[in-house]
Amino acid sequence: xxxxxxxxxxxxxxxxxxxxxxxxxxxxxxxxxxxxxxxxxxxxxxxxxxxxxxxxxxxxxxxxxxxxxxxxxxxxxxxxxxx
Amino acid sequence: xxxxxxxxxxxxxxxxxxxxxxxxxxxxxxxxxxxxxxxxxxxxxxxxxxxxxxxxxxxxxxxxxxxxxxxxxxxxxxxxxxxxxxxxxxxxxxxxxxxxxxxxxxxxxxxxxxxxxxxxxxxxxxxxxxxxxxxxxxxxxxxxxxxxxxxxxxxxxxxxxxxxxxxxxxxxxxxxxxxxxxxxxxxxxxxxxxxxxxxxxxxxxxxxxxxxxxxxxxxxxxxxx
Numbered sequence: 001x002x003x004x005x006x007x008x009x010x011x012x013x014x015x016x017x018x019x020x021x022x023x024x025x026x027x028x029x030x031x032x033x034x035x036x037x038x039x040x041x042x043x044x045x046x047x048x049x050x051x052x053x054x055x056x057x058x059x060x061x062x063x064x065x066x067x068x069x070x071x072x073x074x075x076x077x078x079x080x081x082x083x
Numbered sequence: 084x085x086x087x088x089x090x091x092x093x094x095x096x097x098x099x100x101x102x103x104x105x106x107x108x109x110x111x112x113x114x115x116x117x118x119x120x121x122x123x124x125x126x127x128x129x130x131x132x133x134x135x136x137x138x139x140x141x142x143x144x145x146x147x148x149x150x151x152x153x154x155x156x157x158x159x160x161x162x163x164x165x166x167x168x169x170x171x172x173x174x175x176x177x178x179x180x181x182x183x184x185x186x187x188x189x190x191x192x193x194x195x196x197x198x199x200x201x202x203x204x205x206x207x208x209x210x211x212x213x214x215x216x217x218x219x220x221x222x223x224x225x226x227x228x229x230x231x232x233x234x235x236x237x238x239x240x241x242x243x244x245x246x247x248x249x250x251x252x253x254x255x256x257x258x259x260x261x262x263x264x265x266x267x268x269x270x271x272x273x274x275x276x277x278x279x280x281x282x283x284x285x286x287x288x289x290x291x292x293x294x295x296x297x298x299x300x301x302x303x304x305x306x307x308x
Contacts, residue, residue: 019190068139072231
């Protein structure tokens with residue numbers, strides 16, 4: 001078994017309104033920053049032991065499917081690195 | 084009939100629901116989620132509140148609590164189930180109904196009376212009304228914007244599973260009357276069975292005559308009477 005960190009990034013699907021991101025963008029613009037757009041995402045770093053990177057990614061993907069993301073509104077991706 | 088009002092850590096409308104149901108002559112009791120559903124459960128309310136502090140997403144944690152498996156099984160057996168506000172978020176998260184409830188377009192918590200148009204009057208939840216009736220029921224939520232992908236929304240409409248839409252006092256479904264940016268002004272939907280429904284507005288806050296400006300919500304809870 002090898003120790004991995006699986007990073008699961010959950011973001012709203014393109015086209016789904018993100019009021020929090022819009023509010024954040026407006027606040028940045030009030031501070032004088034110039035930006036074209038801003039998107040927010042949730043990142044989960046999951047430490048786990050697995051036989052190989054594929055297994056670690058599969059398990060983290062299942063975590064996203066079953067809890068971390070809501071498939072109605074979210075997309076997600078998984079990146080795995082040895083810890 | 085004994086109605087189980089399922090209480091999660093952070094539920095806060097459970098007592099209101101029991102009181103409103105008692106006012107309608109319905110035997111209801113609060114049930115702590117870890118205790119499971121009582122054997123004589125003949126109806127289920129998923130009440131409002133902030134279960135698990137809205138961690139991750141509103142309703143996400145409670146939807147995965149073991150009792151929700153029992154709730155889904157009961158719903159599949161025809162036991163009437165209604166999710167209100169946080170209960171609606173839990174119901175959607177657990178797959179009892181289609182779509183999702185997420186951050187209001189305003190990005191603010193909104194607590195205000197709204198008007199709803201009754202889109203179906205032939206369900207247990209709306210038997211007290213006529214189709215097209217306008218009722219006034221309050222909302223109190225930060226994550227009530229109904230989101231659903233286009234294909235699933237088309238199915239929802241085609242199958243007549245939109246139960247309530249936000250409207251103005253005259254029943255017009257307009258953007259101005261949509262408090263949270265919900266897709267198609269949807270405020271409440273039916274599940275696969277008409278005995279399962281979720282809605283963001285609070286019928287239990289518009290049932291007791293002394294409580295507020297409207298008792299229009301009583302008709303919804305009369306499904307359990």
